[in-house]
Amino acid sequence: MNSNKFMDFLEKILLPIADKLNNNRYLTALRDGFMVALPLIIFGSIFVVIANFPFLDHIISKDAYTAYQNALGPASAATLSIMGLFVIIGIGYKLTQHYGGEALYGGVVALASFLILTPQVLGKTTGVIPTSALSAQGMFLGIFTAFISAELYRYFVNKNWTIKMPPGVPEAVSKSFSALIPIALTLTIFLAIRIIFSYTPFETVQNFIYTIIQKPLTALGSGLPATIVAVLLIQLFWFFGLHGQIIINSVFDPIWYTLNDQNLKAFQSGHELPNIITKQFIDSFLVGMGGTGMTLAVVVLIFIIGRSRQIKELGKLGGPAGIFNVNEPIIFGLPIVMNPLVLIPWILAPVVVTIITYFSMATGLVPKPAGVIVPWTTPIVINGFLATGNHWQGGVLQLVNLLVVMAIWWPFLKILDKNYYESEKKASNE
Structure with a gap:
């Protein structure tokens, strides 16, 4: 009875919040905007790993190694180093699409608005945009800019402040002229914003966003307490x-990607990595062990202690997918969803692993995440090895974490399996 009351309490508190977050158009556009950029981010990350392959600098000459890295450098420079641009286009596109407008123009007006706000100065050279402003460092401004520009563009379109072309004009030409006034008005507003900020102590919108919003939020997101809260909510x-x-990442991804980018730059320049908590910390050492909740440990346990037919069949079904971090068969087949018997290990295990991983890296036992984005389907051990900049300690830590999760799940899975076994036995005797 107490268990049911607790479940009802959680349901009343969490479900309305989750429903609002899931249906929020801005968070949805933010999430989908990152999905647009993801293939490019992964491509760049793969070549960062290849360019920094372990021991290669000891095998070939220094000049050959430098030439090798310079040859592969454009792969990450054209993707990871300007990832903010792809996210901005994606957000503007998706938000405009949500409103039923011309999504492509929503994407390009978001990009142009951001570039208007971005100072085109590098040192004493003008007409040059530093790539740091186009990467995760400029992402907070990019996100706000994409939201506002898409809303302004929609507003002007809905006001019918458009140029109507006569029938017979090619569709592409007609759409282009129709978007002309809304885009011009939107970009004019952002130009005015840039001019206004040039007369303030901040000088640029970037400095304002970084000082007032990004710096405090990034500091919060890089800490262990905020990460534990995020992990708890995910579970x-x-x-x-x-x-x-999806729900929690839509809020935390801008922070985690910024921290990730800082580590990547330090890794590429050979400096000490500044952050433990990054996007790849979450993806490799929590999600990258069988999916959300690290359910690869559950699959392994099934093969060790499973007696019931239901559990055994689930292990066969979920095993191959779990190796590549796909765990829907386990989540919905065990089931984990709305199953009070597994609530404790489901919530406890990721928190314990988060703490173990954090202090393993804080004490130097395991290198911090190098900032490379490892494809989420990369199997355990390989995943940890790549995420830590090709260090074997990352793979070993994943194995240790796997054993920890197995130990936490053992008694609960044993009880669940026993219930299923007795039910099957009873059904066969009837």
Whole structure:
């Protein structure tokens, strides 16, 4: 009875919040905007790993190694180093699409608005945009700019402040002229914003955003307490059948990607990595062990202690997918969703692993994430090796974490399996 009351309490608190977050057009556009950029980010990350392959600098000459890195450098420079641009285009596109407008113009007006706000000065050279302003460092400004520009563009279109072309004009030409006035008005507003900020102590919108918003939020997101809260919420939302990763990532991804980018730049320049908590910390050492909740440990346990037919069949079904971090068969087949018997290990295990991983890196036992984005389907051990900049300690840490999760899940899976076994036995005797 107490268990049911607790479940009802959680349901009343969490479900309305999750529903609002899932249906929020801005968070949805933010999430989908990152999805637009993801293939490019992964491509760049793969070549960062290849360019910094372990021991290669000891095998070939220094000049050959430098030439090798210079040859592969454009792969990351054209993707990871300007990832903010792709996210901005994606957000503007998706938000405009949500309103039923011309999505392509929503994407390009977001990009142009951001570039207007971006100072085109590097040192004493004018007409040059530093790539740091186009990467994760400029992403906070880019996100706000994309939201506002898409809304302004929609507003002017809805006011019918457009040029109507006569029938017979090619569709592409007609759409282009129709978008002319809304885009011009939107960009004019952003130009005015840039001019106004040039007369303030901040000088640029970038400095204002970084000082007032980005710096405090990034400091918060890089800490262990905020990360534990994020992990807890991810697990709780999933327990109620809601995609916790999407809901929470839509809020934390701008912070985690910024921290990730800082580590990547330090890694590429050979400096000490500044952050433990990054996007890849979450993706490799929590999600990259069988999916959300690290359910690869559950699959391994199934093969060790499983007696019931239901559990055994689930292990066969979920095993191959779990190796590549796809765990929907386990989440919905065990089930984990709305199952009070597994609530404790489902919530506890990721928190314990987060703490273990954090202090392993804080004490120097394991290198910090190098900033490369490892494809999310990369299997355990390989995943940890690549995420830490090709260090074996990352793979070993994943194995240790796997054993920890197995130990936490063992008694609960044993009880669940026993219940299924007895039910099957009873059904066969009837």
